[in-house]
Amino acid sequence: xxxxxxxxxxxxxxxxxxxxxxxxxxxxxxxxxxxxxxxxxxxxxxxxxxxxxxxxxxxxxxxxxxxxxxxxxxxxxxxxxxxxxxxxxxxxxxxxxxxxxxxxxxxxxxxxxxxxxxxxxxxxxxxxxxxxxxxxxxxxxxxxxxxxxxxxxxxxxxxxxxxxxxxxxxxxxxxxxxxxxxxxxxxxxxxxxxxxxxxxxxxxxxxxxxxxxxxxx
Numbered sequence: 001x002x003x004x005x006x007x008x009x010x011x012x013x014x015x016x017x018x019x020x021x022x023x024x025x026x027x028x029x030x031x032x033x034x035x036x037x038x039x040x041x042x043x044x045x046x047x048x049x050x051x052x053x054x055x056x057x058x059x060x061x062x063x064x065x066x067x068x069x070x071x072x073x074x075x076x077x078x079x080x081x082x083x084x085x086x087x088x089x090x091x092x093x094x095x096x097x098x099x100x101x102x103x104x105x106x107x108x109x110x111x112x113x114x115x116x117x118x119x120x121x122x123x124x125x126x127x128x129x130x131x132x133x134x135x136x137x138x139x140x141x142x143x144x145x146x147x148x149x150x151x152x153x154x155x156x157x158x159x160x161x162x163x164x165x166x167x168x169x170x171x172x173x174x175x176x177x178x179x180x181x182x183x184x185x186x187x188x189x190x191x192x193x194x195x196x197x198x199x200x201x202x203x204x205x206x207x208x209x210x211x212x213x214x215x216x217x
Contacts (some may be wrong), residue, residue: 022160027080027089034086035075036067042147048181049205052123053116062115069111073101074144081165087152088161095139095174126202130179133200133211141169143178162192166214176214186210195216 027035040063046180053059053066074080074091082089093099100108108127112120134142148158169176178194180186186196194212201208 022083022084022157022164024081024083024161024164025077026078028078029072029075031082031086032068032072032075034088035071035080035082035091036064036090038082038086038149039067039071039091039145039147040064041150046181047183048126048202048209049148051206052126054119065068065115068113069100069104070144071109073099073104075102079141081161083157083161086149086158088148088157090158090165091145091148092165093144095141099142099144109171116153122203125162126206129200129202130209132196133179134211135177135197135213138175140175140177158189159192164173166192170217173216175216177210180212181207181212183208183210186212 013037040060043063049063050056050059053062055062071080071091074093077092077094077097079092079094080090081092098105109120109124112123116123143162146158146162166176176194177197178189180189189212193214195214197211197213199208199210
């Protein structure tokens with residue numbers, strides 16, 4: 001179910017930001033828990049994902065059941081990047097590859113039902129809006145998630161990681177696509193070469209999502 005994810009680069013803390021030298025590596029299946037932990041922490045207050053999982057106290061446990069479905073398939077594609085301690089991570093889907101395995105896609109609704117009960121159908125409708133908005137007319141890299149753990153915010157490491165990723169993507173002369181679930185992140189994505197492509201909202205007057213495109217270079 002390609003395109004059913006959102007993204008967040010948490011806001012930088014106010015103050016002096018000291019340069020950090022990143023030495024990221026490709027994340028593998030054995031890094032699933034670390035990658036999920038960073039996403040779960042970074043997205044705790046994300047507008048879209050806190051809308052989807054509104055019980056703040058239950059959210060951490062729910063997230064740790066939910067995110068593996070959306071991450072495991074990407075890890076197998078070999079283009080998810082992380083710093084050694086998973087301080088920041090970027091989950092990418094390669095061109096013309098599905099975000100979810102068939103097994104994971106089959107578990108989306110049952111998992112939502114187990115976690116959210118009657119609300120699961122509303123959340124599923126919202127996820128399907130991601131799929132409807134996702135372009136399929138040109139091969140591209142899809143930035144499924146980028147997240148920085150709260151303990152490491154304010155250092156600019158999320159943007160640095162993406163800049164390194166784009167050096168590789170640009171060498172292939174391919175475009176990239178993402179959905180931003182937090183309007184506060186739009187300027188950060190613009191600095192990386194993305195421009196807004198469109199917008200949709202989650203059901204029941206839910207939060208907006210901005211789709212963004214970075215042309216091939």
